[in-house]
Amino acid sequence: MTEPLDALITAARSGRGVTELERGLWLVTDPTETERLLASKGTSTVRSARRTGFTSWGPNGLDTWMAVRRAAHPFLTASRLTSAIPVIAEQAERAVSGWPSPGVVDVRDETVSLISAVNVRHLLGEPSEALSALVERELVLAGRARRPFPLASRRLRHAQRATYSAIRQHIRSRPSPTGLQAVLTDHGFGEHTVTLALRTMLLSSHHVPATALAWALHELSTHPDVQESARAEATAHPEPTADLPLCRAVIRETLRLHPPVWQLRRQLTAPTRGLPTGTTLLFSPYLNHRDPNSYPEPSGFRPQRWGPGFHPAPGAYLPFALGPRTCPASQLALTQLTVILAAVLKNHRLTPHRDPAPTFDALHAPRHLRLRVLPA
Numbered sequence: 046m047t048e049p050l051d052a053l054i055t056a057a058r059s060g061r062g063v064t065e066l067e068r069g070l071w072l073v074t075d076p077t078e079t080e081r082l083l084a085s086k087g088t089s090t091v092r093s094a095r096r097t098g099f100t101s102w103g104p105n106g107l108d109t110w111m112a113v114r115r116a117a118h119p120f121l122t123a124s125r126l127t128s129a130i131p132v133i134a135e136q137a138e139r140a141v142s143g144w145p146s147p148g149v150v151d152v153r154d155e156t157v158s159l160i161s162a163v164n165v166r167h168l169l170g171e172p173s174e175a176l177s178a179l180v181e182r183e184l185v186l187a188g189r190a191r192r193p194f195p196l197a198s199r200r201l202r203h204a205q206r207a208t209y210s211a212i213r214q215h216i217r218s219r220p221s222p223t224g225l226q227a228v229l230t231d232h233g234f235g236e237h238t239v240t241l242a243l244r245t246m247l248l249s250s251h252h253v254p255a256t257a258l259a260w261a262l263h264e265l266s267t268h269p270d271v272q273e274s275a276r277a278e279a280t281a282h283p284e285p286t287a288d289l290p291l292c293r294a295v296i297r298e299t300l301r302l303h304p305p306v307w308q309l310r311r312q313l314t315a316p317t318r319g320l321p322t323g324t325t326l327l328f329s330p331y332l333n334h335r336d337p338n339s340y341p342e343p344s345g346f347r348p349q350r351w352g353p354g355f356h357p358a359p360g361a362y363l364p365f366a367l368g369p370r371t372c373p374a375s376q377l378a379l380t381q382l383t384v385i386l387a388a389v390l391k392n393h394r395l396t397p398h399r400d401p402a403p404t405f406d407a408l409h410a411p412r413h414l415r416l417r418v419l420p421a
């Protein structure tokens with residue numbers, strides 16, 4: 046499905062980087078304006094109207110969430126992650142060694158189950174297949190509930206309740222908390238807030254990074270020369286590490302060409318740069334990442350562009366968004382995806398089997414992607 050994207054491309058071509066799509070709705074594609082507006086204090090995230098008692102953070106919810114973000118920050122940064130790398134590598138190794146080789150893999154199913162296992166383990170401090178399954182069910186139902194079927198909304202509420210209750214049960218049964226629960230409890234947050242925080246993190250860390258991994262595997266399967274070089278780099282390091290410049294560049298370039306979060310919405314809470322309060326701003330990492338003024342050969346998959354001296358402007362590279370509501374786990378995501386990619390390449394050779402149908406829905410994802418897998 047490319048219609049929403051086609052509409053944005055047409056609009057972006059007709060404007061000069063800041064284009065009025067309809068009354069009160071502006072598309073921002075100029076990198077400098079993207080950075081200024083997204084990072085501005087006068088922009089707020091547009092909240093979903095579909096909130097229930099279970100998912101509500103209460104009247105001062107935004108302040109509480111921002112405090113949770115600050116408390117969680119050290120837990121999600123690179124220095125803290127160093128100790129997590131062997132665990133991530135071990136989980137990835139176990140999962141990918143089960144792939145049929147030679148055989149064909151359904152890339153969505155494999156990447157979702159692998160990424161979810163890694164993130165549940167990291168966030169809770171221990172694995173839980175039951176929670177992975179509940180998160181998957183809730184997200185699938187949330188996708189269906191975007192369509193106007195009353196039954197879909199009811200099922201979604203049940204699924205939200207089930208996820209919330211399972212996380213609260215997990216918290217209650219841990220007198221000595223681990224993972225992010227321990228960090229947040231030490232900061233004095235109560236049970237309801239810790240439950241909501243873990244739930245937000247688990248939902249956010251499920252489909253989005255798995256989609257990025259799926260795109261990376263697709264790009265490597267269609268660029269065998271890059272795949273060979275990345276495999277050589279990975280196999281030269283028998284010990285688990287994220288210090289793999291080419292594998293990391295593959296992830297960065299994949300996130301440039303295929304940002305899973307391909308559009309972002311914000312609302313102005315104060316007049317900003319000539320636009321009135323209440324204006325809705327639409328940003329598209331996908332469009333900004335393919336701007337020829339920022340990237341030579343913007344449609345080409347060229348991980349080698351990410352050499353030591355290459356630093357695109359923040360508004361030209363924003364797979365994790367920018368500003369106060371930027372992804373709090375960008376370092377965790379880059380590290381885990383690099384480590385997992387290395388594990389895949391050490392075990393398997395990837396070749397195309399069924400081409401993806403790119404979606405531009407809630408996420409930009411490679412629907413129907415299948416890869417032929419051979420022993421490395």
Ligand code: HEM
Nearest residue numbers: 245246249250253254257306364365366370372373374378
């Ligand atoms: C490749 C992987 C990832 C990408 C591309 C990504 C991208 C993003 C983007 C673009 C946003 C902003 C969305 C918006 O404003 O509408 C976001 C928010 C968020 N992400 Fe990520 N993310 C990734 C992985 C993760 C992981 C692994 C976690 C948790 C462990 C995570 C947790 C969150 C949370 C909690 C938010 C909401 C922040 C807020 O609203 O204040 N993300 N992410």
